[in-house]
Amino acid sequence: MMSTYTDIKTLQFILFEVLGFKEVLELDRYADHDKESALMLINSVKDLSDKELYPFFREMDEAPAHYRDGEIIVHPQVKEYIAKSGELGLIAAPFGYEEGGMQLPQVLVSAVAWIQECANNHLPNYSGLTQAAANLIDHFGNDHLKNTYFPRMLTGEWTGTMCLTEPQAGSSLSDIVSTATPSGDHYLIKGQKIFISGGDFKGSENIVHLLLARIEGAPAGTRGISLFVVPKYRPEEGGDATFNDVNVIGDYQKMGQRGYCTTHLSFGDQNDCRGWLVGEPHQGLKYMFMMMNEARIAVGRGAAGIAMAASKASLQYAKERPQGRPVEDGGNKDVQKEQTLIINHPDVKRMLQYQKAISEGSLYLVLLSSKYYDLSMYHSDPEERQKYSSLLGLLTPITKTYPAEKGMTSVSNGLQVFGGYGYCQDFILQQYFRDIRIYSIYEGTTGIQSLDLLGRKITMKNGEAACALYGQINATLARAEKHAELEPYAQQLKGALDLNTEITTYLTGFAKEGNYRRFLADATVFMEFFGTLVMGWLWLDMAVSSSEKMNSTESSFSEDFYKSKVNTMKFFFKYEMTALPGLAETLKNGDMTTMENDLNVLF
Amino acid sequence: MMSTYTDIKTLQFILFEVLGFKEVLELDRYADHDKESALMLINSVKDLSDKELYPFFREMDEAPAHYRDGEIIVHPQVKEYIAKSGELGLIAAPFGYEEGGMQLPQVLVSAVAWIQECANNHLPNYSGLTQAAANLIDHFGNDHLKNTYFPRMLTGEWTGTMCLTEPQAGSSLSDIVSTATPSGDHYLIKGQKIFISGGDFKGSENIVHLLLARIEGAPAGTRGISLFVVPKYRPEEGGDATFNDVNVIGDYQKMGQRGYCTTHLSFGDQNDCRGWLVGEPHQGLKYMFMMMNEARIAVGRGAAGIAMAASKASLQYAKERPQGRPVEDGGNKDVQKEQTLIINHPDVKRMLQYQKAISEGSLYLVLLSSKYYDLSMYHSDPEERQKYSSLLGLLTPITKTYPAEKGMTSVSNGLQVFGGYGYCQDFILQQYFRDIRIYSIYEGTTGIQSLDLLGRKITMKNGEAACALYGQINATLARAEKHAELEPYAQQLKGALDLNTEITTYLTGFAKEGNYRRFLADATVFMEFFGTLVMGWLWLDMAVSSSEKMNSTESSFSEDFYKSKVNTMKFFFKYEMTALPGLAETLKNGDMTTMENDLNVLF
CATH class of the missing domain: 1.20.1410 (I/LWEQ domain)
Structure with missing residues (x-):
């Protein structure tokens, strides 16, 4: 039953027969890739998902991440998985050869992330966020930051986060009040950040926070926000590391996606939290938007993955569960006949078709956005780059929202196919139903x-x-x-x-x-x-x-x-x-x- | 904060200024009631809900009903509450004076049940189901059954259930295979029933099951189903009671409504389970439909109650939570201004209005169905009775479905008003979100x-x-x-x-x-x-x-x-x-x- 959480055929269909993957392969940057290498990657990630992701999905829900005595305890598979995805080069995949990456098209990065998210929507977030944080440092960080953090994030030794939200500043980022006070080559950071995904967990070697704060005297609003790299442990010359006064003071117990920790962090309780400025002062939100846009596509992708997994589970059930008889001409039912499988009832077909439409359509939407990203970054013609950048900008809020909103309805339909069983903890649908609800909140409601x-x-x-x-x-x-x-x-x-x-x-x-x-x-x-x-x-x-x-x-x-x-x-x-x-x-x-x-x- | 789960004003508005409550009061049967006595009842049930229902709502979710060593353990408030609702005459309320009831119009029975369901959708089900089971015995049972079971169900000493579903027969009741073998004045019952709400719990004095089974040789399909009273303990002459071979063999851990136990029962494991026929053989489904129709209105009412409670909670939050600033003419925001309360954002208003529309409209729908019930039963003119019976029949599936389906969306909107907090266990919205999902499955999907x-x-x-x-x-x-x-x-x-x-x-x-x-x-x-x-x-x-x-x-x-x-x-x-x-x-x-x-x- 390992294959019931995803649809590799449809993924291949969209990639190779619908999307125009060739246009991506024709970009100079991706000259070394072809359909065969893409297929190999897909197969190896499917194998990883079968072995390292899907088997842990339910137990991560049943024994959720939680705060205890100043630490966040997560499922042991978190550390295992991050290490594995580092080893396989999945975190490094989109980066250039010179940076240790595979120079993989974003559309393929998305494709294999989606497979993993179908299998287990909790685990891939840890490495996905690390990849996005590394990308931000790569683009806007100076050499010091790049040399210090980037390589160890690509291997998964260190993970990354984005620290935006504060108690008074959620949707309204202009109200961020965390402060950064200049002090030599760095800044002293002080403030609290809430709802920080993957913000801390026991056994992590180091966590690299990308944090928004205000330098003293900065203008009000979003034009006065700067971006900092704030590690949990700051590397010292000679290879030692010092605790950087980044404190986890609690967590959030969520209704779903309970294997992915959500933390409350306090920076600088002992006035010894150092942050390093990324790029120019007061330009932080602009930089952060690179990570946020990437994260928004990833949110849509995760929702698309859950919708697909739920769709496959309910389809399997509908093909196995006998119940009732079809209405015959004249409106009667022959009770002497054996029961039919529920997939033969029109309303069940409707619910299955709906799920198919939403989950496969959402996958295409996600992959299309990723293709636009590739073309917007690496097309040789600047006008084409501009065109695809516009298209990507337009599709980003839709890619974030459609799979999340319609995905909820889709998963709810999947639960309904199971009838009362769908509402019970012995079956997986209730977990998908709880998990997917966060996606219309994440990264901008x-x-x-x-x-x-x-x-x-x-x-x-x-x-x-x-x-x-x-x-x-x-x-x-x-x-x-x-x-x-x-x-x-x-x-x-x-x-x-x-x-x-x-x-x-x-x-x-x-x-x-x-x-x-x-x-x-x-x-x-x-x-x-x-x-x-x-x-x-x-x-x-x-x-x-x-x-x-x-x-x-x-x-x-x-x-x-x-x-x-x-x-x-x-x-x-x-x-x-x-x-x-x-x-x-x-x-x-x-x-x-x-x-x-x-x-x-x-x- | 006790008053944030319901809306008594709107209830009164619908009852006394919209619905035509007077038409109900004009029926001979309800001659003793008037607006003042109705208001007194509403106030006393609101008081009960404040004290005995709402305070236990969250903890019943956090420490759910569960199976242990052959018993179902429920929250201690279950027994307390059933006793209280018996004492106050709420279970007996709709029954005639001669039967120990208040002869209360169904529209008022519904109104006060709704208040309780707003406060805590788990508890009222225990007594509501008991009331419906008693009603069935009252209508179709012989004197022996009526004398033996009816009085003690009205006091809440004994509770009731409906036992329909079997592993192979959920939506398809024609496939019921539980058997009833004639044996003197009773039948020997054998079979398994699943998803039985309130089916058993530790500390219950007795549980009276209304069970569908097939008498040997009965025709196939729904025309061969008979209805039986099957108590957990069968009363013997002289006042003793003997265990009636009704065994609880497990339970269902649900995603929501976790304080209301859902059980798996096995009848006649020792061939000593006695059942007493209700009415005529093979007419069981017809009788049961009386209880099912009542239960369908009750399901819609419960969903309407949850939608209302969620609506009130998110309204309160929206009036207290500052975040962001309204868009001004020209499209700018003045970040120097203080943040506004989120109720001032158009999209939050939309979500609140939606909840108001669904929750209040659903309440009206439920009460209207109940009014039609009163008129269909007790109008002096047979033609009018027929008319209202048709109207009730037409509205029943809608009353069951609309509050359940749109209520889900409504509660989801309520959760969204809270943003990330809504998804966390510290806030109540996630519980409403999980609880309401069962209502589109209960009593016929x-x-x-x-x-x-x-x-x-x-x-x-x-x-x-x-x-x-x-x-x-x-x-x-x-x-x-x-x-x-x-x-x-x-x-x-x-x-x-x-x-x-x-x-x-x-x-x-x-x-x-x-x-x-x-x-x-x-x-x-x-x-x-x-x-x-x-x-x-x-x-x-x-x-x-x-x-x-x-x-x-x-x-x-x-x-x-x-x-x-x-x-x-x-x-x-x-x-x-x-x-x-x-x-x-x-x-x-x-x-x-x-x-x-x-x-x-x-x-």
Whole structure:
């Protein structure tokens, strides 16, 4: 039963037959990679996931990370796994050869991270966050920081974190009050950070915190925030290390993802916590956004992985569980007949199809964002880099949000397939249900992502990003129209695009008038609208590739495989795309209910 | 902080100013009751809830019911609470005076059960199930059964259960295989029952199981199921009691509602389990449906209670938590300003309004079903009784489903208001989130309810029930049209009614052709459509009553109170009713995706 948590075939289909992986391989940076090396990597990570991740998934929930006597106790597999992923070069994978990495395309880094997250969404976070922290030091740190921290993070000996949130500053980072006081080559750091994932755990050799703080006299708001490297133990010349006054004072017991510790840290209780400035003073949030954007894609990826794992578990159950009989013509049931498997009931099929649509579509969304990242970083043409950077910027809040929000519904459908068993601890669905709920909170809530999407990404550079996206979508439409079976769906998507143009023009009109309250009031509804539209495009795109391959001699999969993708596209257009006009209606509605200032009086 | 889990004002508003409580009081059976006695009861149950329910809510989750050495250990408050609710006459409340009850209208029984379920959704189930089991014995049991069990169930000395599910027979009750062999005045029972709520617990004096089993030679399917009273201890003449070979062999550890035990029972391991037939042989499912229908309303009520409690908790948090600043005209934020309370952010307002709409609307739905029950049972005019019976039948699957399904989303919104804190065990939202998930599974899943709604209730007697419902809705529309402010919403609801007529005619057309597979394939989507429509009606109805009262000298509440109801109606029409045309589009779509027989091959 080891193979029931993921879908390697669909991963390969998206990578090699849908996504345009070739465009990535054609970049100079990735010249050494090809499909075969990618397949080898996928297989070895699947093997790692079978052995080191999936078997520990349930017990990490049952014996969660917890605070005891000044330490965070985690499952012993945490240390094992981090070491293994370091050994296999997975943490170093995206970095350049000269830095000890594999120079692996981000799209492949994402692909193999996703496999691991399907298997166990707790463990890969430890090394993923370390990779992202190392990337930040690599890009913006000076040689001292790079030499001191970077190599040992890539091996997994030391792990990394991002320290942003404070008790009064969660969604509102401008209110950070942790301080940094200049003192020779470093700063003295003082302050508390809460909700710090992987912030400390017993047995870790060192933890490298990337921390936001304010240098004395800095301007108010986000323009006065600087970024520091703050290790738990500061390396001294000669190889010794001194405790750096980074104290763990508690943890958060979460409803789910209980194997991944969430900590409360206090810096500088003894006034001996040293931090080293990354880059220029007061530019910290700009740097941190590199890590945050990476983390946002990773959040969407994790949610996509959980949705997939839940989908596979409920599909397996539906194929094995007999219950009831199908309704026959005339409305009767023949009780003399044997019970049917529940996969034969239309409502169970609906729930399974929904999960398939959300989990596979979300995977494509995540991989597409990663491909855009590769092209935005390494394309030889600066204009192309700019285009893909815009596309990545536009898709980032959607990639963070769609798999998290719809993934919850998807996993809930998976639980429902199990009936009462799904609600019981003997079955895994309840764990997926609890785990996935954090993803719409992590790294900027859905509300924050929606403000980013509508308030920044849609409007930036006069709509350049949306324009580039339309270009991509139109390319899919042109291919779709060659297939009679797909043509009606292409028309439906065109209609949705027109509706989007209408809505966007209507809403941005308020911004042009300076009426930002009205412009952004229903940003979350816009996110649902736009996210659904993007997902409709991705499904049509998968259906197009499937239709092309079905009639080709070059296909790698069975006709049934391709047919199931076309079917799922049809499902998505029937059950999800139909919501768009209603959402548009809501967005156009001028009723001020969610903006009334006196709502708190009325409640 | 004791008052943050419920909303007594809104309860009173619905009961006394919206629902037409007077019509219930006018029934002969309820001649002794009036508004004042109802208010006294509400106050005393609120007091009970403050003292005996809410304080134990969290600890019942943290130290859940569990199986140990052949017994189920529950929180000590279970026994305390059942005794208290017996003492106060709450279990006996709906029964006639001659039976030791208060002859209380069901609408009031529901109202005070809801208060308790807001406070603690675990405890009231024990006595609620006892009440429903007693009611079944009262209606269909012979004098021997009535005299032996009924009185001690009303005092709470003995509790009751319903034993339906078996390992192979959950949604499919026709597959029940527990057997009953005639033996003198009783039957010998043999079989296993799973997922039995309140099935056994240490310290219970006796537990009276209402159990479905097959008498030898009975016809196959649901027409061969009989109903038995099977006590854990069988009373002997002279007052002694003998163990009746009812064995608890395990329990189910659930994700939520962990204070309410769910057990696995084995009957007749020693061939000494006696059961007494209720009513006629092979008629058991018909009798049991009385209890199931009652339980379905109770499930919706419980979900409505959790949604309300979560709504109140997140509202309180939103009024106390500062974070960020509102977007100003021009799109900027002034970071020099103090942070605002999060209730002032539009997206938080949206989430709070959503919760208000769902939780208050669900309460009205539950109370309305209960009112229909009262009128269907005790109206002097048989035609009226028939009308209300149809209305009750139609609303039952919706009352079971809407609060459960939308309540989940509502509670999830409440959790999101808390941000990361909502996901942590220090805060209560995560418990509500876990607890409410069971309600769409209990007593027939959402899929089963949807088949009941579309396949039976909509079509029965040539659409008589839907026709009666239209009559009720039209009465609201006529009143709404007198208020200029409400007129556009009345028009919108009319449009939705027309759409419903179109959809229903379209779908039932397939039934008339004998094509039941097509007719019922998207029953769950129809449930969402019809449930939303009904909720839109209920909100318009509340807005009408509010508008009438606002300009009246007889109003009991402040203008702000009434204004908030009108506002919430507008919210519901803007954000929820707009989904109807899209759902209709899905229902009209002839794509066969959810019916393909080979879907399991394709997956």
